[in-house]
Amino acid sequence: MKKVVVLSESGELKKTFLSLENHYICEVITFNYEQSHVFETLLSDDESLVLLSIANWENFKNFFDVHRMKINGTVVLVGDNESLNSSALKKLCEVDRFLKGVINTSLDFDMNRPWFNLLINPQVSSIDQEDLEEVGENLERVLGTALNELKRLKEVHEKLVPIREEKFKGLSATSKFGAGESAGGEFFDILSNDREVLLLLARSRSYLVSSMIMSGFDELRSAKHFSDELVNNFLSKVQSDVDSSKVNESKRKLDILFLRVDLKTMKARTWKSGDSILLNDSQLVSESEFTIERGEKLMILSSGLVENQPGKTELVSKSVEKRSKSCRDILDEVFYTLKREKNGMFFSHDATMIIFEVDKNAILQI
Structure with a gap:
């Protein structure tokens, strides 16, 4: 299961991103920057998605400068219209290829769905059930045919070249x-x-x-x-x-x-x-x-x-x-x-x- 690690100044993003669990196969873990030393194993997980709040640029930058090389997951910055309109942020995005993107929380949540569709596996329940059943039946038939053919070839081989x-x-x-x-x-x-x-x-x-x-x-x-x-x-x-x-x-x-x-x-x-x-x-x-x-x-x-x-x-x-x-x-x-x-x-x-x-x-x- 994908882990979504959300770090913010005082938990301001907790409510925003907990709803991801309703739409995707993921686990959302939220904590404050000052608690980061407790959750270092989550930061080092190369399969995790790490969302970093830039609501307070100074606190974010202090955290990022210290932990940047310890984070192995996919890093995306999160802010509203005001915090995103920053020359410091633009400069960071220009020079730091470690960052994979920016999410604007001032937009309606659904406007950010394409990001999460890309970064997190969508839930199976979002796929049409009839289509899923048909695909499953087709796979069963193909797999069954392949296994029967493989078994037949093995039996022929053992008979011809025992x-x-x-x-x-x-x-x-x-x-x-x-x-x-x-x-x-x-x-x-x-x-x-x-x-x-x-x-x-x-x-x-x-x-x-x-x-x-x-x-x-x-x-x-x-x-x-x-x-x-x-x-x-x-x-x-x-x-x-x-x-x-x-x-x-x-x-x-x-x-x-x-x-x-x-x-x-x-x-x-x-x-x-x-x-x-x-x-x-x-x-x-x-x-x-x-x-x-x-x-x-x-x-x-x-x-x-x-x-x-x-x-x-x-x-x-x-x-x-x-x-x-x-x-x-x-x-x-x-x-x-x-x-x-x-x-x-x-x-x-x-x-x-x-x-x-x-x-x-x-x-x-x-």
Whole structure:
């Protein structure tokens, strides 16, 4: 609800502006200039409308000079014909862009309505009820159609692309993704050449940040070797781009996992920031370098996945419990666990799980 803060010399404007509550969705608070120290929080509210009486110019000016920088709301001066006919006021309006307007109380109150229509939200009751009901019905129909279409597309997507499978020399990658409601989201991709496989799993809180990561990752596709230097340069550039962007500070957080696997030795190297979880042969991976043995699975649970209910502990436990099953069965079990806790059409957060499995008969270089 909009707050209208009225300051005057001795409450002379109280009766004038209290009637605003009858016409607008607002709360009118009136007090004298000498009481302003008690109501400083109201003055600092950037959503408030602050009406300042200039009936006594000296008292107004003393108050305004002291509190000007503390007022974050919209400031409008109020006076009658006599007080508005002032060279000091004209000068102030010329030089101070902090002021947004002047209201003349000598005019009939309704003559100032355009000001308040602009500065305060009009009451819903002033809108024709039949028109309002018709708009509501139309919105219901549009929203219902959109949600049904979205649900249908989701169902089609899950049927057509339930699980993604990729084969490399001696190594397979099986993955599943579930969409969440939060902004930004997760995405992953796998690049490969004759010698190596490179996985990027990333999560951001902003679509702009996501586009920065994907753009940079596309540049890696032409690389003949996924060296440490190449990955480190990528990470540095992405962080620099994010830091220099106009993305809100709260949305700059990045969860990034790079995993490189040497197809000749199955030695893996990771670069990790964030809360994704790696389980190698069901053991939590804490080192940046390790080996995936023949017949073993490396399970990767994204940070978004483990933030969904029923939570990290149960999801990790379920993954370990089903480790002897096929990769597809493990994914189905974990996502079934997620779906049991899902309240709506989507998960709370994007959820990704990827399982790498080394072939039992893979010929490895020692």
